[in-house]
Every structure is written in structure tokens, then in C-alpha cells.
Amino acid sequence: xxxxxxxxxxxxxxxxxxxVIVVIAVLLVACVFLAPxxxxxxxxxxxxxxxxxxxxxxxxxxxxxxxxxxxKGDVISYKIDxxxxxxxxxxxxxxxxxxxFQTKGDxxxxxxxxxxxxxxxxxxxxxxxxxxxxxxxxxxxxxTNFFLLIGIPAACLVALYLWDIWREARKTRREPVxxxxxx
Numbered sequence: 001x002x003x004x005x006x007x008x009x010x011x012x013x014x015x016x017x018x019x020v021i022v023v024i025a026v027l028l029v030a031c032v033f034l035a036p037x038x039x040x041x042x043x044x045x046x047x048x049x050x051x052x053x054x055x056x057x058x059x060x061x062x063x064x065x066x067x068x069x070x071x072k073g074d075v076i077s078y079k080i081d082x083x084x085x086x087x088x089x090x091x092x093x094x095x096x097x098x099x100x101f102q103t104k105g106d107x108x109x110x111x112x113x114x115x116x117x118x119x120x121x122x123x124x125x126x127x128x129x130x131x132x133x134x135x136x137x138x139x140x141x142x143x144t145n146f147f148l149l150i151g152i153p154a155a156c157l158v159a160l161y162l163w164d165i166w167r168e169a170r171k172t173r174r175e176p177v178x179x180x181x182x183x
Contacts, residue, residue, distance in 0.1 A: 018157035025150050039064035041124060043077055043084055044134035049105030050075070050086060054126075059133040060086055062124035067099050075126040076101065078116050086126060087112060 031042060045058045053075070054060060062077050070076060070089060077086040087103035090111055094100075099118070104111040139145050 014156075015160060018153060018160060021150075021153040022157055025154065028150075039122070042137070043086065043124075044137060045086065045129075046084075046134075047105075049107050050088070051107045053088075053106050054086065054129055055131060057135045058129055058131040059137060060126045061128035061130070063127045064122040065125045067118050067121055067123055070099075070101065070123055070125065076103070076116070077124040077126060078103075078118075080114075085112075 035041065041062050042059050043062065045054045045056055045060060048056050060075075060077065070092060072089055072092055074089045075086060076089055077084060079085070085103075087105050089101045090104045091102035092099065093102065093115065100115040101118075102111055103116055139149070
């Protein structure tokens, strides 16, 4: 394979990889900034109480649903103090006209010792689980890691595009302009 052809193949692979990284970065930004406006949030799985369904290091995607739509078997997310808990609903109760839920972690032997009483009309229900993504999210929380994983590839992509623009501009400067063929 000629040397110039090897460079072209390597360049195409680098362009493709950079485009994939940019698409992933755009999707991450969309998830972090736009999704919450539509009631969709991401939460890391921090304990093994829901294993094997939800393993530590994964991320759950939740969507707000009306309290009355929650059924037995749904996995919901709620806060107690400042701790986020994601457990399965094992019973839906109604007391004094208000709905509450008895929950239990799949790996736990006993149900949670308290009833979950929603403070609002909507509850976050788990709609998607992404394994291992929590490790990446935790890794990206540090500015240095974010820069290494997103910033450097993005800068390389911009440099590659600028190089292409410069190369094309140089090529067009060298070619004589044939005004008759452009009219």
C-alpha cells in the first residue's frame, strides 16, 4: 500500500472517531441540560439494593409520571433527606385520600420500613437502565477527566476541520481561475 494511501486511510479513521466522540458529547450535553425540562433525569446506582436488576455503577433514566399511574412492580426513585433511593413498588395504598407506596429493594429481604408519600403529583419512574455508565459519569465529574475525554478530542476535531479548510483554500489559490467556464 502506498504511503499516501495509508495516510488517507488513517485520516478517515481519525475523522470517523472524532465524529463519533462529538456525537456522544452532544448527546451527553442534551441529556444533562435538555432532558430535565421534559421530566427526564439520570441518577447513578450507588448501592446494591436493586441487584441483579440494577447493578452498582449503572445509571437509571427516570421519567415523571402521575402518582395514580404507578403500579405494583414499577421501580420508582425518591429522596429521603438528601439520599436518592430507587426501589420497586410492592404495594400501592390509599390513606386519607392520598396515595402512598410500600417499596423494597430487590436484593433486600425486608420491605423498606417506611411508606413513600409523594410530595408532588408526579413521581420519577425508572424507564431505562444503562449499566456501567455511572462509572463514566463519575469519571467525567472531575474537570481534568472531562477535559481529557471530551476537550482534547473536540480540539483535535476542530484542528482537523481547520486543516481541511486551509488545505482546500491553498489548493484553490494555486489553480488558475477560468472565468469563461464559471459564467
